[in-house]
Amino acid sequence: MIPAEVWVLFMGYTVPMVFSPGPGNTVLATAGGRFGVRGTLPFWAGFEVANVALCLLYGLGLGRALHGLPWLHGVLHWGGVVYLLYLAWGFFRSAAQPSGDRDAAPARLGFGEGLLTVALNPKIHSMIVVMFSQFLDPAGAMASQTAQLTGAFLLVCVVCHFPWIYGGKLILGRFHSQRALRIQGWVFGASMLAVAAYVALS
Numbered sequence: 294m295i296p297a298e299v300w301v302l303f304m305g306y307t308v309p310m311v312f313s314p315g316p317g318n319t320v321l322a323t324a325g326g327r328f329g330v331r332g333t334l335p336f337w338a339g340f341e342v343a344n345v346a347l348c349l350l351y352g353l354g355l356g357r358a359l360h361g362l363p364w365l366h367g368v369l370h371w372g373g374v375v376y377l378l379y380l381a382w383g384f385f386r387s388a389a390q391p392s393g394d395r396d397a398a399p400a401r402l403g404f405g406e407g408l409l410t411v412a413l414n415p416k417i418h419s420m421i422v423v424m425f426s427q428f429l430d431p432a433g434a435m436a437s438q439t440a441q442l443t444g445a446f447l448l449v450c451v452v453c454h455f456p457w458i459y460g461g462k463l464i465l466g467r468f469h470s471q472r473a474l475r476i477q478g479w480v481f482g483a484s485m486l487a488v489a490a491y492v493a494l495s
Contacts, residue, residue: 325461339407
């Protein structure tokens with residue numbers, strides 16, 4: 294069983310890291326503003342499933358083998374930039390559609406997009422590697438500790454990601470006119486470009 298003092302330190306590390314602004318939370322807020330909480334659920338589910346998968350991967354030690362491959366960080370880094378540019382292109386394309394074409398609902402971000410957003414986000418990989426390197430006790434049972442920390446991390450993620458989704462819905466979801474949707478497309482696309490630039494230069 295993980296001691297109580299470790300849980301206090303764990304929460305002190307994970308809550309600020311998960312809640313802080315970053316590529317993942319920006320995409321969650323954008324999806325919430327465009328599709329609402331219910332429409333974002335498949336994307337959100339994929340996002341959290343990928344977090345759990347990374348926790349199991351790194352927590353059970355497979356990440357040590359991957360961590361020994363220095364080129365992997367570069368692949369994730371630039372893969373994330375390309376994916377963010379792809380999302381920006383999708384928002385810009387929806388903003389540029391003729392008004393008659395926008396009567397149909399825009400294509401939603403699904404489960405697979407949620408998986409990709411996490412898999413290609415170096416910040417999440419680094420955060421989870423640090424988390425397990427700090428809070429796993431080498432003398433204890435690895436599988437049990439990994440399961441406990443993964444469950445706690447999932448709970449923190451769900452609690453901290455919901456305000457981003459709901460905030461996006463609350464602030465941006467009120468605007469449904471054709472002009473407002475066009476502006477949203479350009480704003481969301483520009484947000485994705487800004488995040489991509491930040492990731493590329495970080």
